[in-house]
Amino acid sequence: MKFREFLAEIKSSLRKYDNEGLIDELSVKMYLYDEIKRFGNNIMIDYEHVINVEKGFYTFPLNFWKLNFAYICEPIGYYVEEERKSSLQKSFFWKETIEKTREWDACGNIDCGNSKETVIVENLYFNDTEVKFYYDVIEPLRIVRNMNREKCVGNCINFHSNSENELTIVGRTLQFNFSEGRVYVSYKGLMVDENGDIEIPETQHSRLKAYLMNFVKWKILEEIAINEDGNVINLAMNFRTQAEKLFGEALKETKREGLTQDSLTRIKNRNRLTMLAHESIFPGYK
Numbered sequence: 001m002k003f004r005e006f007l008a009e010i011k012s013s014l015r016k017y018d019n020e021g022l023i024d025e026l027s028v029k030m031y032l033y034d035e036i037k038r039f040g041n042n043i044m045i046d047y048e049h050v051i052n053v054e055k056g057f058y059t060f061p062l063n064f065w066k067l068n069f070a071y072i073c074e075p076i077g078y079y080v081e082e083e084r085k086s087s088l089q090k091s092f093f094w095k096e097t098i099e100k101t102r103e104w105d106a107c108g109n110i111d112c113g114n115s116k117e118t119v120i121v122e123n124l125y126f127n128d129t130e131v132k133f134y135y136d137v138i139e140p141l142r143i144v145r146n147m148n149r150e151k152c153v154g155n156c157i158n159f160h161s162n163s164e165n166e167l168t169i170v171g172r173t174l175q176f177n178f179s180e181g182r183v184y185v186s187y188k189g190l191m192v193d194e195n196g197d198i199e200i201p202e203t204q205h206s207r208l209k210a211y212l213m214n215f216v217k218w219k220i221l222e223e224i225a226i227n228e229d230g231n232v233i234n235l236a237m238n239f240r241t242q243a244e245k246l247f248g249e250a251l252k253e254t255k256r257e258g259l260t261q262d263s264l265t266r267i268k269n270r271n272r273l274t275m276l277a278h279e280s281i282f283p284g285y286k
Helices: 003-013 015-019 025-043 092-099 207-227 230-253 261-277
Strands: 044-053 057-059 064-079 119-126 129-140 166-170 173-176 181-190 278-281
Touching: 003 015, 003 025, 003 207, 015 207, 025 044, 025 181, 025 207, 025 230, 044 057, 044 064, 044 173, 129 181, 173 181, 207 230
Parallel strands: none
Antiparallel strands: 044 181, 057 173, 064 129, 064 181, 119 129, 119 278, 166 173
């Protein structure tokens, strides 16, 4: 279920308060994002990106849950078919990515990274033209000792790195001990749609959806009771009671065997798209 559909149902159910302008979309989104993460690895999928570190920071999207790994990487070159290059050279992408940074050299053929042992290839599309960006994977960054280890998966290689390049995670933000650079990251996160909004996995008996509906309604009415109308407190407590009853059932149903076949297929397809976006010539990973 997409966020827009979820929001529409919430507003329909609490129509009186929506008509009074008391349902804030951003608040609903944050209630949902924060609460659904309680269901943990059962509903997460893997994402991979080459990120651009600026001023020592990078902030993950709202769907971030835990880091899988982070490697220092360096640009090798890019490849685009010669006959398609002219369609890109006047674009904002070309000027900002190729000309302005001056990091990239043109590769003479599609396999320009073959001379390296650890290479990742980032496939990006601009105006229906595919551009391949090749990166050399250097080493895993080292996680600082006092960081909350819950921000990473248990077997995260960055816990055991001796690199001089360090990272820590505060909330959704990666903080580095260098100001600029490229980092190849993989993280577990919530499934999102084409607009970057959360998608709620469908379970066999829809208990996850029912729980989240009751939870978010409770939080909305609690906020109204505190700031606007104390008379709604009983209604708020009713949704809270229903949410508490549903949580255990929803947690059980979010296990892999509890997801519907449609959700499993969507997760599998989303993972496949992520893997296709980064072809990894990376020993021991894929």
